[in-house]
Amino acid sequence: MRALIVDDEPNIRKVLAHILQETGVSAHEAGTLAAARAALDDLYFDLCIVDIRLPDGTGMDLLRAVKEASPDAVVLMITAFASAETAIEAMKNGAYDYVTKPFNIDEIRIVLKNIREKLTLEDRVRSLQQFADEYQSIVGKSEAMQRLFSVVDKIAPFDSHVLIIGESGTGKELVAKAIHAKSRRHAKSLIAINCASLPEELLESELFGYMKGAFTGAYASRRGLIEDADGGTLFLDEIGEMPLSLQAKLLRFLEEKKIRPLGSGRETEVDVRVVAATNKLLREMTAKGSFREDLYYRLATFELNLPSLRERREDIPLLISHFAKAFSRKFDKTVSRIDPGFVDYVMKLDLRGNVRELKNIIEREIILSEDGILKNSASASGADAALPATAVPAGGMNLDEHLSRVEQELLASALQQADGVKTRAAELLGLTLREYRYRLAKYR
Numbered sequence: 001m002r003a004l005i006v007d008d009e010p011n012i013r014k015v016l017a018h019i020l021q022e023t024g025v026s027a028h029e030a031g032t033l034a035a036a037r038a039a040l041d042d043l044y045f046d047l048c049i050v051d052i053r054l055p056d057g058t059g060m061d062l063l064r065a066v067k068e069a070s071p072d073a074v075v076l077m078i079t080a081f082a083s084a085e086t087a088i089e090a091m092k093n094g095a096y097d098y099v100t101k102p103f104n105i106d107e108i109r110i111v112l113k114n115i116r117e118k119l120t121l122e123d124r125v126r127s128l129q130q131f132a133d134e135y136q137s138i139v140g141k142s143e144a145m146q147r148l149f150s151v152v153d154k155i156a157p158f159d160s161h162v163l164i165i166g167e168s169g170t171g172k173e174l175v176a177k178a179i180h181a182k183s184r185r186h187a188k189s190l191i192a193i194n195c196a197s198l199p200e201e202l203l204e205s206e207l208f209g210y211m212k213g214a215f216t217g218a219y220a221s222r223r224g225l226i227e228d229a230d231g232g233t234l235f236l237d238e239i240g241e242m243p244l245s246l247q248a249k250l251l252r253f254l255e256e257k258k259i260r261p262l263g264s265g266r267e268t269e270v271d272v273r274v275v276a277a278t279n280k281l282l283r284e285m286t287a288k289g290s291f292r293e294d295l296y297y298r299l300a301t302f303e304l305n306l307p308s309l310r311e312r313r314e315d316i317p318l319l320i321s322h323f324a325k326a327f328s329r330k331f332d333k334t335v336s337r338i339d340p341g342f343v344d345y346v347m348k349l350d351l352r353g354n355v356r357e358l359k360n361i362i363e364r365e366i367i368l369s370e371d372g373i374l375k376n377s378a379s380a381s382g383a384d385a386a387l388p389a390t391a392v393p394a395g396g397m398n399l400d401e402h403l404s405r406v407e408q409e410l411l412a413s414a415l416q417q418a419d420g421v422k423t424r425a426a427e428l429l430g431l432t433l434r435e436y437r438y439r440l441a442k443y444r
Contacts, residue, residue, distance in 0.1 A: 001119060002026045002268075003047040006036040006062060007078065008055050012101075016049055019109055023116055033057035040065065041211060042266045044223040045073055046119055052079040052086065052098075060093060067094040069212050069221045072122075074115050078103070138174050139322045142312035148175070148304065155302050156182035161254070163239075163299045164277040166306030168419055169356030172277035173237060175304065179275055180233040188232030191225045196241035196421045204246055205262055214263025226259050226270055233273045238419060239299070240280035240291060251295045274299065279419060309354040317343055319355060323362035324374050333366055339375035353416045360412060364405075408443050411436070 003020050005013045008031050017027035028043070030036040033054045039045075048066050052059040063075050077090045077098035090098050096118075099111060138145070155162065156179045164172045173192065180190040193206060205215075209224030226234060236242070242250065253259055254274065258267040276299045285291035309316065320343060328335045342365070351357050368377040410429065418424035426436035 001046045001116070002028065002043065003049065004028050004030060004036065004039055004043075004045040005049045006030045006033075006054065006059065007049075007051040008032065008053075009051075012051075012078075015105070016108070016112075019105075019112055020047075023113070025116065031055075033059075033062055036062055037065065040069055040221070041213075042264050043268070044070060044209065044211075044221050044227070044261070047115060048073055048075045050075060050077055052077055052090075053081070060089065063090065063093050063095055071220065074119060076111065076115065138171060138178060139319050140312060140315040141318060142307075142315045144307040144312045145315065148306065151302075151304060152178055153182065155179070157184060159183075159185075159273050160301040161273065161299050162275045162302045162304060163282070163296075164275065164304045164306060165282075166277070166279060167308050167352075167354055168279050168416055169354035170306040170308055171355055172279075172306060173235065175306065176233070176235045176275045176277060180235075180273075183233065183273065185232045185273060189229055190233045190235060191229040192235035192237060193225055194237045194420060196238040196419060200243045200246060203242070204249070207246075208249070208259050209261035211261055211263035214261070218263070221261075224259065224261060226253065226272060227268065229272045230270045231272075233275055236274060236276040238278060239276040240278040240282060240285060241419075241421075244290070244292065247292045247295050251292060251298060254295075254298050309351050309358065313347060316347055316358065319358055320346060320362060320374075323359050324366065327363050327366040331366060333369065334372050335366065335369065335374050336372040337374070339373055342375045345376050353413075356416070404443075407439065411439055411443070 001024070003025050005016045005020075005027060006029075007013050007016075010031070013029045013031070017029060020027040025047070028039055028045070030039050033056045036048075036050070036054075045066075048062075050059040050062050050066075054062075059077060059079075063077065066073055066075050071094075074096045075094060077095045078101060079086060079098060080101040087098055096115065097111065099108060138149075140146075140148075152175065162176075162179060164175055166172050176192070177190060180186060193203075195203060198206060201215075205218075205222075205224070207224050207226050209222055209227055210218050212218055212221045236250075253270075257271065258269050260267045282291050282296050282300075286293040286296050309319075320338060324335050324338060327333075346358065346361065349361075353360070362374070365374055365377055369375070411425075414425040414428040415422065417428060422436060422440075423433050426433045429436065431439070
């Protein structure tokens, strides 16, 4: 957490800096409006303590500049000339609070403690909202999963980087969450980004942050995800999709533990543990030159290989029961029992999409269930799952519902084959990206 103290009295700056540093906050000082603006152009600040009267201007101007550049920053005003009008104007312009000079040291300690707790709570809430997932527990009693749990328990308490390798849908992000939850960093944020979901220029700005005016459209400074994860864990999903030029910058960060936001002239130290994941064979990619060998070895201090669901079929009945309970709660539907024939049917499926594909099957069947029994809806309606799509069941069918279901499955299948990259999924279906997004939105 970083704070900027703006006051023309050096002694006041030193006292406030000392109080902030006692609580682990990095304090930067500025004695003039110009110096403060220069600092804001170079760094992102979580907290700004601003004197209303400055030698070259007013703190109100700086307050407005701070809220424009960094809307989430907390601004505390200090003044020796307090009045109701001043307080009202400060609050209207986004100030958190104001204190008057001369202030009591114990009083200012309490105010700053409350601000720090507010910022910490907001960070925690953002993290929980970002990763809230009703089905995030890892389910499995197979020997392969027990070995995985044992390794996670051993490596989680240490700060070594981890590389998770597994097919799409095997639960790589859940394993990353488990590593974070069992680490000494669990009280801090777990920040995730899919390296395949953004073009190179956007991925760089998301990771490293940027200053106001760094590029067209940068109307306000923004802290990067690496800095958001300071003290916690950064999860880089689909690391194999990261462009080579950005791999070099990531390697430099891992070696020096410093970042430089786009458009900034200063470097910032950041303490982050990196957990990366991929469904690609990075060793082969390094041999071909499409992935940096030095970055691979930097990330793969520990390499976890997740088993596919086809390699742990004994876990399928347990997963069916788990997802059936979860979706019945989500959709407020009663599921009294699971048809054994349905379990047999699922056990025979290829399930190339692994747990994600199984989860989609259970969700679909829970929604279609009308008698409280989880079963294969195709068999229940008299349809044969082996029939071609053009065959009409003997009992008839609703064509619109059938076509809608097929379209949804194809949209999901294409996204799965494309490893979550929508542009590739659209190409697989012969659609433009806009058409593909429209159809995804259509089915929510």
